[in-house]
Amino acid sequence: MKDAFEKLFRAVHQFKKLNVSDLIPGLSSSEFSVMGAILQMGENGKITSSELAAKTKTLPPAVSRTLRGLEEKGYVERSVDKKDRRNTYISLTEKGWKKGEEVRDRMQDFGCSVMSQLKEEDIDQLVAYLDRIYEIAEKEIDTRKRQN
The missing domain is CATH 1.20.5 (Single alpha-helices involved in coiled-coils or other helix-helix interfaces)
Structure with missing residues (x-):
């Protein structure tokens, strides 16, 4: 059984080595992950950086760095909660939504191509x-x- 578990773990783990972000020019794997989490919030969705960190299983400082890069590219924006100024929300810009749709389409095409085999x-x-x-x-x- 020990050998079977090691084989299974190796087989599953190798999928982490796939750099699917290579399919999306202009996005790093961390940017890809953070944008995916924001996309899941829906069109009017806003999320805090701590919620993003939890969702992506990433440390908050790394999420902050990733968000800075996404802001510089014009894909996300931050807004302060008017009711509680301690909370800052992150949302996708129009450019971010377009990139998100492109990512979704490319990933769907990739997945269909792989699975069709x-x-x-x-x-x-x-x-x-x-x-x-x-x-x-x-x-x-x-x-x-x-x-x-």
């Missing part, structure tokens, strides 16, 4: 296996947390 039943089976492994792993983590 596999049989649908193989994809369904793989997804079912990964979902099941995830459920088991989640339960195992919970059990071990309670033991400690």
Whole structure:
């Protein structure tokens, strides 16, 4: 079983090595990640930098650096909450929304191109296996947390 886990972990981990941001000229992988998180907020969505840090699992100083770069490119803007000036919200500019749509289209095209090279039943089976492994792993983590 130890060997099987190591094989699975290696196979899953190698996807982190894919630099999908190479498909999006002009965006680093951190900018790609932060813009994706903001896009998920919806058209009128605003998010704080601490919420972005939590969502992207990135340290706040790194998110701040990334936001500065995105601001310089004209993709995001910050606004201070008029009711509570301690809160600063980040949102996409019109240029940011256009870039976001471009990113979404390119990623969808990329995903479809990759997945079209596999049989649908193989994809369904793989997804079912990964979902099941995830459920088991989640339960195992919970059990071990309670033991400690």
